[in-house]
Amino acid sequence: MQTSTRTALADPRDRIVLFRREFTVSVVPESAPARVWVDGRYVLNVNGVEVARGPVRNEPRSARYDFVDIGPFLRAGVNTLAIVARHFGQSTSWWVPVPPTYSLGAGSLVFECLVGDEWIVSDASWRSSNGEAWTPVPVPGDVACLPLESFDARAHCRGWTEAGFDDSAWRSAFEITPLHTGADGRRSPPSSPFGALRPPVRVAYPTGSTHVADEIDSITVAGSPDQEDPVRQVLLDQESIPDPTGSVVLRRFDLGRIAAGSVTLEVAGADPGTRVDVAASEHVDAHGRLVTLGQHAGFRYVCRGDDDVFTTFDTIGTRFLNVAVRGADASVSNAQIRLSVTDRHRPRPAGASFECSDDSLNTIHAIGLRTVDLCALDAYVDCPTREQRAWTGDSVVHQMVDFVSNPDWSMPVWHPQLATHVRPDGMLAMAAASDFAADDQMYLPDWSLHWIRSVHNIHLYTGDRELVAELSPIAERALRWFESFLGPDDLLHDVTGWALSDWASVYMNGCSSLTNALWARGLRDFAEMSSWLGNDASARWARARHDAVRAAFEVFWDEGRGVYIDHIVDGEKRREAAQHPGAMAIVAGLVPDDRMARVIEGITDRRRLIRHSYVMDRLTVDGDGQGFVYLMNGFPADPPWDVENQMVEAEPFFQYVVHEAMVAAGRADLVVESCRLWQVFVDAGETTWPECWVGGTRCHGWSSTPTADLVRHVLGITPAAPGYGSVRVAPSLGDLQWARATVPTPHGWITVEAHADGRVLVDSPVPVVGA
Incomplete structure (x- = not known):
């Protein structure tokens, strides 16, 4: 893809170019390792067979190449490499352009492959042609920012991916010389604006069914x-x-x-x-x-x-x-x-399993697996349908599902790294490597705090000190971003940005109990990781901040009703009290021990709980879809439910926090029944989990909490030491007669089978500790 040799913005058009290279092989090698990267996306064919698509989404200044072994596709004689390369021109849900230099930033291709003793690289020996069959179609923008295609087969070159195609009318590929301040004339990476192309996230993205x-x-x-x-x-x-x-x-x-x-x-x-x-x-x-x-x-x-x-x-x-x-x-x-x-999903090799005496829960577990599979493309995405964006906070549920049910941990380890697109003020972008990150028109403060929990999960499950140490300063900057909103009462007030929670109608304006509790959990997780890394100064800071929030958080407690209220506005304690603040307060360590039982009983009392979302309840086939006006104008001052006696229930995403609260309060036995709440979707005929109890997309990975929690909380299989140095097994079966699971660890498989009569069978390569 030829680019300008003068300072200019990248051509914003959607552009496709075809590249081909023929070469002769006398002896077919067993392996022919290749590395490929495109400023955009590509499809690689070898002798007419598609062998790779990519690269994985990423911020362009930290791009990662793909690795593929083309050896199995070679044959004796003439072979053909053929690449369709696409530069989208403008940001999409999963790609952003880089500010161009004099010669790079408007589309480029890098390829190198060792075939026997011969290196085949992207140079002028390749032939190239514009993809005349494709006509650019403007990206729709807004929520949907997925590129469209318009293809006229009459203008396409037949047989161009095969040997013997006449490419004499094509031009030689243009070798780009990086031109920028400090350039040295080399025509290979690293070079500005992309820097060094980094190793791949995984070896391959196999096709599926x-x-x-x-x-x-x-x-x-x-x-x-x-x-x-x-x-x-x-x-x-x-x-x-x-x-x-x-x-x-x-x-x-x-x-x-x-x-x-x-x-x-x-x-x-x-x-x-x-x-x-x-x-x-x-x-x-x-x-x-x-x-x-x-x-x-x-x-x-x-x-x-x-x-x-x-x-x-x-x-x-x-x-x-x-x-x-x-x-x-x-x-x-x-x-x-x-x-x-x-x-086109990330792989999930066989081996992990869950089964119990309740077939309905087995179905719920399986649907959650399939939902996360569909939402695990080249990154964890909110949904594979509407957006395909890699949201920074959503992914904590996808990650937990994969840690307990997928022996391939590449994506649960990779996604928190992908999400480290940091604004100058320390806040993380709400959706990584996307138009939302590039435009930076909105940000989600609580998503950075859910991201910290995903880093904490890496700490617990992998024990990777080097990676946690790399991510820790980013977590600290995100936590310190909130300090500017601290009042003299040691609580956060009037935090700017989009307060999403989980689409439930939780009131978060003013001094929000949920925002303060989320921050406190982040401080607690960060303090634990910092102590583990030997970063005592940061650990002391985080603990001091957490202690201050813990003392100040009492202002949200309503002794008469036994609830934590949603918020305080201009000094007035408002009466709204959702399920979320109480659950997060327990998980964050803000609830006094002698109050714990009362709080958990209050937030799990189904006579009190109601489901309500100002935004998503109207985003249905029969709805008016106008709920998004509340994102701009805020919620009504007077809610339409009985705030004295009713409590807004968490949507499926935030139920992971509710379940963690149950465990922390010593009521893990409640998790089984809570997981049965998803039966309403099964009864409606859903085969993947919708975004919310009512409204939204029909396939949302963040709704797959039961698939993780039936293993983590019902069978109670969790790391007792970072990296599964030991494993904790603490079954809490509720009304189940039995349950068993096999989970992956860095040391091999752990299998647990628990029965209602108290028998627990464990097969583990690491030491086992009880509750």
Whole structure:
């Protein structure tokens, strides 16, 4: 991708370039290690076979290359490397451009591979051509910021990934000489603005299962005016009037459940020029029309008339796919269409397991596994459908699920590192390596505090001192960011930024009990890690701050009702009291021992609990979707529930804190029944966990708390020393007759089987301690 040789902003257009290189192999090696990186994303083919996609998302100044062994794909004789490289031009949900230098920052490719004794590198021996088949489509922006594709197969080069293709009309690839202040003329990394390309997060991202969509129905409509955006085209067409003589055929497809990966379209019997627009959504209304609820994903394909097969460049997560077909009458009505999705998730090798005497809990556990799988792409994402952003705080639940159920710990260790995009003031970006991080228009203070808990999890599960030491200063800066909001009463007041909690209607303006308790938990976790690292000064500071909050936190206690109130505004103790402050106060060590039983009884009294979200309760297929006005204007001064006797329950995400509170209060026996709350989703037919009790997306990793907690709290399997130097086994089965699990550790598998009669069987490679 040639770039300018003068100071200029990177070309903001979405651009695709094809690169190919032929070479001869006399003796096929067993292994041919290759490293590849693109300023954007790529697809690598060897002899016509796709072997890699990437690279993983990251902040561009700390980019990581991919490693792939192409040896198994080589053959004796002429071989062909073929790379489709895409530079998106503007920020997306999972990619941001870097401020360019004189010659880098508008698209570049780095490749090197050792084949036998020969190095094949990205140089002028490669041939390149613009991807003429792709037409840029503006990124929709806002919540949905997923790139779209518009591909005309008639303009695409047949056979370009195979040996023997005539590329004489192509140009030699342009070797970029890094030009910047301090450059030395070398044409290889490291160079500004990217610095050194770092080692990969993992060796490979394997493809998974392929899911074929069933065609539900087909209807001919009058059609709407032509649109540049293929998703908008379908959405308008589906509102068009049915007309047997119309020029557009609408076809509806259903995968049966949500899948996330590369979407493949196969078309047969279509005339050249037939246009196929595809739009995806996890929601449809009663008439089968897509209801986007913020999702904007899909693509356009123009048929060549034969061998019409197209696979999307980027991952799409969806259940439903609606298709609008335009062209000659016969082509429109007779075209055969097949749609499928091939998984693109991080690996989860076999070995870990959970099973208990309650089949409903086994189902709940399994659905949580699948939900996290779908939300573990090249990073932990909030959802694979609407956004695909790597949120800084959401991922603490994904991480806990993987630590207890996935022997591949690369992602639970990697994601907290990815999220270390620090603002100059020390606050973390709310969504890493994304348009939100680049724009920095909003920030989520409490997400930095959930991120600290994910660092603490790395400390406990891996015992990796070097990594924890690297992340610790970032955690300290984030904690110290809050100090400017401290009042003379040693509490945080009027903390700026977006106070999300978990979408539940928790009042957090003024002096917030939840914000103070979250900060106190962060201080406590940080103090523990600092002492472990030998950083005594930071540990003393954190403990002193925690002690001060603990003493001051009493102001939130309502002795008459036995609750911690949500907030204090202008000196007035407001009456709202959600489940969240009491739960977090217990976990943060702010509740006196003699009060613990009363607090846990109060926040788990289901006669008191109600579910309410000003924002998400209205984000449903039948809702008006206007709840987001509360993000800008705040909550009403007078809540619509009985604040004296009712308590807003935590949404699925924050239930991980509620469960930790149960354990800390000595009531781990309550976790089993709490995990059964997810049965409401099962009864509704969900096969992945929705974002909230009501409203939101239908596949949200942060809702998978039971999958982690049935192992961590019901069987009670947790590290008793960092890195599983020893393991704590403290079963609390509730009403279960038995439960068993096998969990991964750095030392091998630990298997625990517990029975209601008190028998506990443990097979462990490390010392075992009890509760």
